[in-house]
Amino acid sequence: MKVSMPFLWGSGMRRKPKHLALAMVLCVGLAASVLVNAKKKPTPGLGQQKRALHALNRLTFGPRPGEVERVAALGVDKWIEQQLRPEKIDDHAVEARLAGFTTLKMDTKTMIEKFPPPPVVKQVAEGKKSMPRDPKERAIYESQVDAYRDRQERKQAKGDQDPNSPNASDANAEQRAGLGEARMEADAKAEELLDLPPEERFQQILKMSPEERRMLARGLKQEDRQRVMQEFTPQQRETVMAMVSPQLVITTELQQAKLLRAAYSERQLQEVMTDFWFNHFNVFMGKGPDRYLLTAYERDVIRSHTLGKFKDLLEAAAKSPAMLFYLDNWLSVGAHSDVAQGRPAQRAYRRVYRGPFGVPVYRPPRQPNPNAQQKKNKREGLNENYARELMELHTLGVNGGYTQRDVTEVAKVFTGWTIKRPRQGGGFEFNQRLHEPGPKYVLGKVIKEHGEKEGEQVLDMLAKSPKTAHFVSYKLAQRFVSDDPPPALVDRMAATFLKKDGDIREVLRTLFQSPEFWSPDAYRAKVKTPLEFVVSAVRASGVDVENAMPLVQNLNRMGMPLYGAQPPTGYSMKAETWVNSAALLSRMNFALALGTGRMRGVSFDADRILPGGKVPQDRAGALAALETSLLAGDVSKNTHDTILKQMDDPQITGMRADDAARPPNLGVLAGLLMGSPEFQRR
């Protein structure tokens, strides 16, 4: 999914928390001690320092300056135990950073009200739903209704026109001229606005007519968009952005929050596992209403079950509107169900069901015996999508020993698992009238007719299967150890999984206490995914991210858009997927942009990450200091020598030939180090 730059895109979404800077200073002090050890050869087996680095590389999104020493001092095992208990780790700093993103805490129902999706806008435009009273919400609705009508008109105009007629290009030219006019008008308007203090400016925008706002939105240049929203409160920004695109507020807040949590949360293992499980139970943000469902999905289904029982996570995912919609199960109807057979309901019920935001689902026929024409208009029948992916991707694995017959039977079991009042953001509902009657036969077992319980029984069966234990363990080992994890380790993890009733924390403990995890073979054996690379660079360089959107867009460019994996398999964790020319160049360019301060909304300050905040005046010293901060000093001689040699080039270092005393440009050096082969691994 591509996220285009919307109108009035914000730079600073929050204020910088003060305590973060303080923490940074503390880290820097600790980092000073490593400098001495920086050039030591790695010893066979991992020393305490390297153990700390390895643990940080695997359990977090990458070490921050000074963190290796801090973990080594605390004791690596003790630190791992802390990470396994995230609820006991104070995380207010990142929460403060996220405070401006109000949609993160909303339920789907509130989200739909406050940030109306297209079908709701349409209802209001057609007078089927009334405008909200709150002036801020009203401004959002008015803008959207206006945009909707504008689109309708243009569609109409386009339909009336023969595209082959010579007039068609005239119309285009007219439209272009109109845009130029709008731009001039918008410029004038923006100048007026910019003279006002923020609060008045915001009130002025609220007072504009929808048409004026549309003109402003279309005509404004990129940099003016930023300026118009300067010093707005987060809520004011949300309101202004929602006037342009309500759903973009929701999706971009979720994307930014993911990056900010990965970068700044102290509960790093929880965030790593949230990413892991989201990918395991992948849902694609671009599929229709899933845009509105992912916030709750990640928060209530994934993050809250990261280290609990697998069975609970599986069931939460199975019952989530996001998954029910993504894999189409909410539409699945048993061929012999009441609805398919046209049996009237016992109680009165709505005749026409509508899907999320107004998609009609099926129409029970008026008569019990419908003729062919009516049948054509019905939507009834089994959908196998969820059943197949449940076994292939969520539990047993593709070699899990199930057949096409099992897929069909499991699909029958889950008929009736649907979404309650989806238009209003309702949750899971079991609808008996959609459910296929009779017993089902799954993986050689009879599932007796028992309504909703059948699905729960199948989930339980799948969660307890040794195949599932093995498949989930394999994937965890692939994330934490190596692309082809040692089979003996996977077997031991699977044994723990079965013995401890799928307790994920226990499985991870087995993993983290294994010799395979600590083997020198595993050290830097994993190539970072683009997400891991971007976040690890942010963490290592100690940058302050005021606006995470440029980072989000970089991930689009690197082929890993956040929440943008379309297939249910999610993203690959293997090196071969992510090591290629285009990706490597993107990484080098990203590293340089980050180091040299060319990344919008992200500021790099080399002084902050250097031991004691001191910039060594000599080149070798400066480079060594950066190597310590960014790569815990473990840099190959080749990389070190290459950069050192290039420091003679004035174009790189920013030095003039006649001014040898001028300190080297640390940003470029940091960029080169973060783009180095060593930094691509964890």
Place this chain on the structure above:
Amino acid sequence: MLITRRVFLKNGALALVATTAIPSFLTRTVWGVETGGSRRKRLVVLFQRGAADGLNIVVPHGEAAYYAMRPSIAIPRPNRGQESAIDLDGFFGLHPSLASFKPLWEQKHLAIVHAAGSPDSTRSHFDAQDYMESGTPGVKSTEDGWLNRAVRKPEPDASPFRAISMGGTLPRALAGTAPAVAIGNINEFGVGGRGPAAAPLSNTFEAMYSQSVDTVLHGTGRETFEAVKMLKAADPARYTPARGASYPRGRFGESLRQLAQLIKADLGVEVAFADIGGWDQHVNEGAVQGQLANVLREFSQSIAAFWTDLGDLGEDTVLVTMSEFGRTARENGNRGTDHGHANVMFVVGGPVRGGRVYGRWPGLDQSQLYEGRDLALTTDFRRVLGEGVSRHLGNKDLTTVFPGFENDPRRFLRLLG
């Protein structure tokens, strides 16, 4: 045209001297152009990810069973203008969104193979794509891709663009020991932007990667920087689309537009790969209009524009399309289709004997369906690709490209003239 290009290449190569020695492949390219060289054959592979619905793409409108099984999504029989199939041979017809394919068909540059695909019975997108890209259905342990093996024949100083993928990631089909390059966007294919520091920065990264002991990153790094330098010298941005080549907006059209630029810039492209998603329509697939129609329009208009754009270079180009499996012959309960089996492949190009639907049609009666639900398979996709690799690219070693598959040239469909 050729002269300006030659002069430019020379000048471009000279311009490089400032920062680095002329790479050998570049001198070779220049030399190759000057001496006329041999005409380079190209194979372009397009993957429709998500399992395209072949039965609604090339419609068997002569089958009564087709209409019986797809009451709400079938494409009506031809002769109802834009609301019906475009007849090809009285039995098959194109989905109306494929109108831009009709001229290619009439010029006999477009051939169709129906009921083709992978013989493996999996209905998992992931596995099926993996099998089709590794070229070894049913065998998971294959480490490299068939398209990589197709160019394995060593060629010293081969162009880094010999095997390329248009897109941010290198597909499984191109994984392997032969150098292959992934290009997201040719305009962003370089390091350090356009400033004066770009060259020294690029050189620094090149030195770091080319001397790294990290084998994975070392190999890719070397290929990358060779390609960066060569691309810079050839400046493919100069090659704008030819008259009448109008690419639709979107990633797929852009991929093909840029691929045409690379081919026209004479960068030595031999095999190329691009993909297009959006085919997995379990719900509301649509018929003449709708979701499938939209993605088909983007698909066919991009290919037609690419063909127009290539002009004479099309004579040496063969383009093949494929998808991991087809979809159920019957529509499901949500006016969509579920995962099926056999599918349709398009073959476009100069040497193609087009204007014909190849392959044996298995029929759609209940007894003729695969596992009682899907179009049965009568042509293995490796038969089609094997012919392209062997007769077009000239790589006769098909047992290496498709191990474990008997690919006797006598059994080729003879799609290529």
